[in-house]
Every structure is written in C-alpha cells, then in structure tokens.
Amino acid sequence: MNNGSEAATIAVDSLGCKLNQAEAELLARQLAEAGYRLVSPDDEADIYVLNTCTVTSLADRKCRHRLRLARRHNPNARLVAIGCLAQRAPQELGRIEGVDLVLGNDHKSRLLQSLSKSGCEATPHADRHPTGQTVSVLRTRTFIKVQEGCSSFCSYCIVPVVRGGEKSSPVDHVLAEVRRQVSAGYKEVVLTGTKIGSYSHNGDGLKGLLEHILADTGVARLRLSSLQPQEITPGLIRLWQDDRLCRHFHLALQSGSDGVLARMRRRYSVGEYERSVSLIRAALPEAAITTDVIVGFPGETESEFQQGYDFCRRMDFARIHVFPYSPRQDTEAAGMPGMVADRIKKRRSQKMLALAEVSAQNFRQQFLGKIMPVLWEKQTDGIWSGLTDNYIKVYVKSDQDLRNRLLPVKLGEVRRDGVWGEMIAPAR
Ligand code: SF4
Incomplete structure (x- = not known):
C-alpha cells in the first residue's frame, strides 16, 4: 500500500457477462472520481477489485485463478471480490482464498465506503485523468447497464438467486449516461442487463427506451447485449431502420430440442425461436445472429442432442458459444435425474464447437469484397x-x-x- 502521499492505485477487473463489464466500467469511473488512480489489471496495484461470475463451475474457477494471479502480482495488494460469486460463496472467497473484502450483489454499491473504512482511502491527486480517459483503461466500447436481475428461474440458472428480481434504470438516467459517454468520445454504446428485453420503467419497455436514445442522444452506434427470442417483435425490429442500431442479435437458444427446452423451463419452443430468426432476417438479411448452447443438460439423449445440432446447423449462426452443462447448487436442474457423463458432454461440446467454427466462417465469407x-x-x-x-x-x-x-x-x-x-x- 502506498504511504498516503500518492493516490492509491486500483485495478478493476471483470469476468463473465457484459453486465459485469458495464458495472466494472461504472465502478472504475466512480473510483477515479473519488481520487483513486486506475491502473490496468495487468499492472501492479495497491487494490485489485474483481467483479466475479458464478454462472458455471468454470466461471468460479476462473475467478479464483484471477484473484490468485493478482495476489502473486503484488503480495501486499488488498484483494476485493464483488458480484455473483461473492454473493453465492462469500466464505469460500474470504476464508479459503484469503480475499480481504467480499461484497456480494446486495452490498457492492457500498464498495467506496467499505474501502475507506478498511483503511484503503483515496488521496486526491493533481494529475487525475479526466473521467473519459480513466474508463478507457478497461474498454473502447462502453457498456451501460439499463436493467438488472431476472425472475424467469430457468431450471439450470443461478442468476435469479445471485442477482435477485428485475429492476430497470429510469429512462432519464440511461439518457444522461449515454450523453455523458458520447461526450467522453465513445462511438459505440452497448446496452446491457441480465435480461434487457424485460426493461420496464414508467410505461416504457425496451422499444420505448431505444426510441428515446435514438431521438435524444448523439450516439453513433447502439448495440444490444442480448435478447430472448420471445422478445423479438415486428415493432421492435422496425427500429433498425435507423442504421445506428447494430445488426447484431444475441439470442440464447440453449437447446434446439423442445424436450430439453421444456426441462430447462425456457419460455419458447424451437419453432418460436426459428420464427424470431426469420423475422430478423426478413428485415435485416445481413444481421449477425449469435447464440449460446448448453450441451449435456440432465437427461439429454443422443437424439435430443442431434436435433439441437441439426437445428443450429440450419440457423447459420454467426457465433455459437458452447457450454457443457455444469450443475449449480440451489437450482432445480442440479437435482434432476439423468446427469450426463463428462466424457459424453466433452464429445458433444467438441462436435458443437466444430459446427460453431464452420458456421462462423460461412457467415464471414458472405461479406468478402464488401x-x-x-x-x-x-x-x-x-x-x-x-x-x-x-x-x-x-x-x-x-x-x-x-x-x-x-x-x-x-x-x-x-x-x-x-x-x-x-x-x-x-x-x-
Ligand atoms: S432468463 Fe433464464 S438463463 Fe437468463 S438469467 Fe434469467 S433464469 Fe438465467
């Protein structure tokens, strides 16, 4: 830790979804405004903050690894874990991993107060970077959180437990944030949330929010982090007549088998998913449609996997993120019969990843010469x-x-x- 005459250096890092990135950006800006000096997570820092993820057991392992790396980088650094893994397993991070401060989603907004209470105060410094520059330590595109939480309780997902119910930011706050980022020089804003399609504030849904942003800000490019297939409507897609909206739709499929989708408690069928894709492609033939797929969900038979594989091949996705199913404690699926053996999950993942590669190449191929x-x-x-x-x-x-x-x-x-x-x- 520095001797108090210089500003404490702080690195803010994030794993997992784009919502975590958005939160990390906001936090970095607040810390810079409070007088901390931001450094890259690869540099030695007095304080290292990780916004954690717990969506799979692999995400848990990555968080623990990242925290150990930070400790190795600077054995005297104060380690802080916030976010979803911090919410789910505070003792594990505190006692076992030796993290100095653990703040789950319920308490992460108190990070600044907690740091100063624990003696990690910021020192005002004359050469503080203007706000816009400090945030660029993290990313060039800027991520703005418009919504948080989920009440869907898909049977495999821990997110509703660690993030709680759905809450949306007021339209005015979002507009002010977009304008601020545009004046700081950002050309692309990515709207993020746990489930941005359920955005709702004072009668405005996602469509209303997008209309306000397009009409009332000077944003050059606006991207949505992800949507659910049932949220795609003709009215929503009409907004893409404004070419500031990026022709990129991340629609999580999770499985291309109706039987598996029902066990996952997803709220659409394979047919409904396909109709949403057709609606997008009819209006925007060059749109990238990207997706997530879970393989080896409990009870997934060889034929259900094959249906999913064939469906993904037919959909010509621009990207497929493949996740082998990983049971999360406190979810319904963790107690389901028919757990799929690891070697079968591995084989199915490899097959799906090979398709993902071909599908991505085919997508890019169409644009050569343009x-x-x-x-x-x-x-x-x-x-x-x-x-x-x-x-x-x-x-x-x-x-x-x-x-x-x-x-x-x-x-x-x-x-x-x-x-x-x-x-x-x-x-x-
Ligand atoms: S919609 Fe389903 S998968 Fe997505 S966060 Fe909510 S519960 Fe999890």
Missing part, C-alpha cells in the same frame, strides 16, 4: 482490430492511430477469428 464501416479498437504489433456493426472482427495493418474511429474498410480474406481488411482511404 465495404463496411469498422470501429477500430486496439493495435497489437502494428495490426489494428475492430468490429463491424454485424459483429465481424476485422484486422488491418496500419501505422496510423485508428483507435475509436469509425472508418470504412474493404473486407478481404477470412483469417483466424475474423477477416483481413484493406483501408479504402487513408485515415485523416
């Missing part, structure tokens, strides 16, 4: 990378500073996890 605007995010070894609005990662070689600029590029060859592009005009 000119599309890309928001450039970062440079590594002279290669810039960024995203199109329909979520294609594009790389170009350039020694110019392209960061946070929205510039057109001609898409060339499919490479690695994206596409190589060629700048069609020199960046000015």
